[in-house]
Every structure is written in structure tokens, then in C-alpha cells.
Amino acid sequence: MKILDIREIAVPIKSDIRNAYIDFSQMTVSALAVITDVVRDGKRVVGFGFNSNGRYAPSGLLRDRFMPRLLAADPHSLVDDTGANFDPFKIWNIVMRNEKPGGHGERSVAVGVLDMAIWDAVAKIAGVPLYRLLADRFRGGVADAKVFVYAAGGYYYPEKSLSALQEEMQGYIDLGYSVVKIKIGGAQLAEDLRRIESVLKVLKSGDQLAVDANGRFDLETAIAYAHALEPYQLRWYEEAGDPLDYELQAELAGHYQGPMATGENLFSVQDARNLIRYAGMRSNRDVLQFDCALSYGLVEYLRILDMLKEYGWSARRCIPHGGHQLSLNIAAGLGLGGNESYPGIFQPFGGFADNTPVENSYIALPDIPGIGFESKKELFRLLKTLSDN
Numbered sequence: 001m002k003i004l005d006i007r008e009i010a011v012p013i014k015s016d017i018r019n020a021y022i023d024f025s026q027m028t029v030s031a032l033a034v035i036t037d038v039v040r041d042g043k044r045v046v047g048f049g050f051n052s053n054g055r056y057a058p059s060g061l062l063r064d065r066f067m068p069r070l071l072a073a074d075p076h077s078l079v080d081d082t083g084a085n086f087d088p089f090k091i092w093n094i095v096m097r098n099e100k101p102g103g104h105g106e107r108s109v110a111v112g113v114l115d116m117a118i119w120d121a122v123a124k125i126a127g128v129p130l131y132r133l134l135a136d137r138f139r140g141g142v143a144d145a146k147v148f149v150y151a152a153g154g155y156y157y158p159e160k161s162l163s164a165l166q167e168e169m170q171g172y173i174d175l176g177y178s179v180v181k182i183k184i185g186g187a188q189l190a191e192d193l194r195r196i197e198s199v200l201k202v203l204k205s206g207d208q209l210a211v212d213a214n215g216r217f218d219l220e221t222a223i224a225y226a227h228a229l230e231p232y233q234l235r236w237y238e239e240a241g242d243p244l245d246y247e248l249q250a251e252l253a254g255h256y257q258g259p260m261a262t263g264e265n266l267f268s269v270q271d272a273r274n275l276i277r278y279a280g281m282r283s284n285r286d287v288l289q290f291d292c293a294l295s296y297g298l299v300e301y302l303r304i305l306d307m308l309k310e311y312g313w314s315a316r317r318c319i320p321h322g323g324h325q326l327s328l329n330i331a332a333g334l335g336l337g338g339n340e341s342y343p344g345i346f347q348p349f350g351g352f353a354d355n356t357p358v359e360n361s362y363i364a365l366p367d368i369p370g371i372g373f374e375s376k377k378e379l380f381r382l383l384k385t386l387s388d389n
Helices: 059-071 088-095 106-126 130-138 162-175 189-200 219-232 246-253 269-278 297-310 325-334 377-388
Strands: 003-012 028-040 043-050 147-152 180-183 209-212 260-262 339-341
Touching (some): 003 106, 028 106, 028 377, 043 106, 043 377, 059 088, 059 106, 088 106, 088 297, 106 130, 106 297, 130 325, 147 325, 162 180, 162 189, 180 189, 189 209, 219 246, 246 260, 246 269, 325 339
Parallel strands (some): 147 339
Antiparallel strands (some): 003 028, 028 043
């Protein structure tokens, strides 16, 4: 059993949208294929991966370090003890060999891309959907039949009116979502409150709406927003300050009784542990948004879940960032609280299986081997170019 080749391309996902911190006019994604010598149903098994939006394609790290390191490894060192499949944990250790601790910047994104492709291949070789494989290995065979998803949108667009924002949110409701999210912090507080109130007019209650500041605020601004937001009783108030400013987050908890969310820009179990230790996060209401595709992959995510259990947190408090099929599989297989969704945004990477309806903000997963990329036509068309050449 061997890995024959690894291929990567950088793909643009350019858009006019912006959040409180960045625009997406130059955003790219790494798409990657791990080509194996294993054949299933007459076809060579290929595992696919890509990184989540918000971080640029880590092509240099992949091509200069991680892909060559994996291709140079002894094939026997990549397989599990049965010899019947690859071992993602052994492969992760090989990929991370000779890497110093700390510095979890873009390195974690590159490893996450590779790790996604490995797990896709492992599940395909086993002949089962990834969520089923995860449930069997780590949850006593119990997989959730459907997963909670919410529609993340409400970005700042040039010349976008409040009525256009309402139309966008109504479109998500019409698609079957009952919970939506919009951006804040890219305008003055008064304008953001007008945006929030306009969206609430198309919803039934405040807990159908979450807001996301993308780490924009200092403590004074974060508290001002907290006081203004609290009467709305929103679903959550997300990433008010810099993701590594645990003191700010802890102080903010004393000014906002509603749920808060953060974690999408923390890329290791060490950073996640520090969040739990020092940021005043509340296990009975707050939401953790660690994204495995940005944080060294599913291997590291499993370590994060183990750490959370040690600190008394339920996996149900985890609702990953990213809106991709890997996190959806993890949510179903490991019993998370849900998954983000990007209807119509960051295509073809955002979103889930084609022709799979969202009903009251829940979605089922396709019963096909692997992560399920083949069930998303436009995404698979792009990924397949890597294995066809």
C-alpha cells in the first residue's frame, strides 16, 4: 500500500465581500489530491483536501516541506497495524517530523489540507462514509442521523442596502435554515444595530441570529457592543477581540450574559487549552468554533476534543467554522453541536452535497465512501482535475 503522488493547486475564491477585518478580493485556497495505489470498485483511490476560507493557500509550505516529507517516507510506516489501510496518526507524525513546537500560523493550515485528504482516502479504502468510520472508531458506532447547520452570511458588500441584507437572510430561511449569522464591526455601532434590527424583522426571535466581529474590537468597543447587543437575546456574540487575547474575552464575559463564540482562529490543542483555561469561557452556553481544516487536521481535532472532555466541556458545544464537508462528517460522527454553512459563498468549496435539503436548520449526509466530495458536482469537477492529469 503506497502513496504514489501528491498534487496541489492554488484556486482563487475572489469576492467583493468583506468582514470587519479583511476583504476577500485576493483570497485563495489550496486544493490537494493524495493518489494511492489502492483500487476500489475498479478505480484508484484518491483522497482530496482543501483549506477553509479566510486563510490563503499554503502552497509553499506544502510543496517545500510537507508533501516531499510524506512522499519520502517508507511506505510501511504509513499503514495501520492490520496493513489494510493507511494510519492518519502515523502519517501526521511523519508530516510533522522535525517541526518545532509553537508557531501555529500557516503551518497548521498546510498540515490540515494534507490531513483532510488522508482521512478521505482512509474512509474510501474502508468503503464507508467518514462520519461512519469516525463513529465506529471513537463513539461506539453511534452517528447522528442529521446535523444542525446555520447560514453564515451578512457580509459587507459595496452599496449593499438594508433591504438587500433582509433579502439575503430571507433567502436562507427559504432554503431551510432557521438560524443565520451576519457580520458586525465593519461599520459604526449605530449602523450595525440598524443591520441587526433589519434582519430581526424577517426572523421570529433573537436566538435565530448570531453576530460575528471577526476579532475587530478592543476591550472598550467589545463591551460597548455587548451592552448594545444583550437586549436582543441573540444566538451568540462571536469573536469580539483578537483570538489570542484571552484576558479581553474573560473580561467581556462579565459584561455579556448571553452566549459567546470563538476559536476559529486558534490552530492547536495548546491554544485551545489556553482558551479554556484563561478566557472565561462558559461550558453551559458558549460555543467553540475550532476548524480542523485550519488547525492541523482531524488528528489534532481529536486531541482538542479529549482536552475539552478533561475540562468538563461537552462536544456538543463545538460548532466548527468553515462550512465544509469534513466538519459536517466530524459533527455527525463525533457528536458535535453542528456546523457552519455558506450557502452560495466561497464556491465551489462551501456547502454540502448537492440536492440534499436543509430542513429547520438540519441536514443529512450522503451515504457514500469518504468525505463525500463526489456528491458535490462543481467541487468534484475541480478536484478531479488533480487526479486526472
